[in-house]
Amino acid sequence: SCNFVERLDNLLRGQARTLLLGDVWFPFLADESQKAMYYGLFEPEVAAAIHSLLPRGGCFFDVGANVGYFTAVAANVAGPSGRFFGFEPHPDHFARLAMLARLNESRYSMTCVEAAVLDHDGSVTLHESKHAGWHSICAERIASEDFSQSRSVSALTLDSFARDHSVERIDLLKIDVEGAEDRVLRGAKTLLKEKRIGAMVVELFHPGGGVMPALAGRIEELEFNVADAVTGRPPDASVTRTTSNVICTPRL
Numbered sequence: 079s080c081n082f083v084e085r086l087d088n089l090l091r092g093q094a095r096t097l098l099l100g101d102v103w104f105p106f107l108a109d110e111s112q113k114a115m116y117y118g119l120f121e122p123e124v125a126a127a128i129h130s131l132l133p134r135g136g137c138f139f140d141v142g143a144n145v146g147y148f149t150a151v152a153a154n155v156a157g158p159s160g161r162f163f164g165f166e167p168h169p170d171h172f173a174r175l176a177m178l179a180r181l182n183e184s185r186y187s188m189t190c191v192e193a194a195v196l197d198h199d200g201s202v203t204l205h206e207s208k209h210a211g212w213h214s215i216c217a218e219r220i221a222s223e224d225f226s227q228s229r230s231v232s233a234l235t236l237d238s239f240a241r242d243h244s245v246e247r248i249d250l251l252k253i254d255v256e257g258a259e260d261r262v263l264r265g266a267k268t269l270l271k272e273k274r275i276g277a278m279v280v281e282l283f284h285p286g287g288g289v290m291p292a293l294a295g296r297i298e299e300l301e302f303n304v305a306d307a308v309t310g311r312p313p314d315a316s317v318t319r320t321t322s323n324v325i326c327t328p329r330l
Contacts, residue, residue, distance in 0.1 A: 096181065100154035103181040104147070105174055115147045123307035124279055125151050127325050128250065131277040135159040136249035139236070141195045141262055142166065142281075145174035146188075148252055153186045156249075161187050163245075167194040167204050167231040168213050191239070193232040195255070197264035202233040216257030216283070235265030240274070249276040254323075257283040260293050263300070270300050278302065278326040282313060294324065302326040 096105050097116065106112045114120040128151050132138055138152040143164035153162055164179075166172045172192045179188035194202050194215060205228045206213045239245070248269065253259050259280055269275050282293055294304050294313045306313050307323040 099150050102150040102153045104150050105177045105181060120147060121323065124148060124323050127279045127307055128152050129155055132156050132250040137161045137245065137247060139248050139251045140164040141252060142254040143175050144171050146178040149188060150178060153182065158185050163189045163191065165191045165193060165195045167192065193234050195236060195262050195265065196233045196258065197235060197261040199234050199238050201230050203228050204231045214256035214258065236262065237266055237268045240269055247274045247276065251275050251278045253278065254281040260296060263296065279307065279323060280326060281321050281323050283321050297326050301329045303329050
């Protein structure tokens with residue numbers, strides 16, 4: 079078997095390899111975004127929020143987990159005594175997420191769920207983008223992207239999942255579902271009402287400033303302070319970015 083330097087060289091040359099990401103084995107693919115993950119350059123503001131907000135031994139929910147990069151980051155932060163739940167509806171991404179769990183099952187408790195997290199239990203149509211990771215159920219997203227095909231996927235709410243799996247508290251909830259973030263929150267009414275979610279990192283999708291200010295306002299109505307994960311200031315509706323991540327902490 080090749081040593082670490084050879085494995086890294088293979089990754090950079092365009093070959094998939096399993097490498098350690100901190101203390102967690104991660105099944106890297108040979109694409110630019112995953113090279114950025116290896117070097118800690120993929121959405122570093124989200125990784126920093128996880129380091130800041132997730133306690134040792136804490137419970138982490140990764141909604142829109144994709145291949146599980148932030149689940150791996152969370153496992154490094156919370157350690158083997160933590161609990162990690164990753165939700166991903168697209169079968170290709172879910173296969174990588176499940177591989178992450180298998181690679182680390184002797185040390186970490188990672189539960190992978192092949193479903194979209196929304197405001198109802200049942201099924202939903204997932205529209206597939208030509209850009210990996212941009213698959214969406216959101217009408218606003220569909221209007222602005224090139225979607226080639228669609229498929230029916232399972233859907234569930236956080237309230238029903240937490241009830242059925244005896245989850246008493248989510249220390250940190252990460253939501254990145256390409257424009258459907260508000261529907262995730264609507265499906266967590268009980269958890270939010272009972273203050274069983276410690277903090278959140280949420281991607282705001284705002285084509286032309288549309289969804290972002292409304293969603294940020296809704297999160298504030300849930301008694302959370304909302305700050306841009308990059309600037310630390312309140313979200314700015316005039317930003318030119320298509321998406322931005324916000325940190326949501328309980329209002330004292």
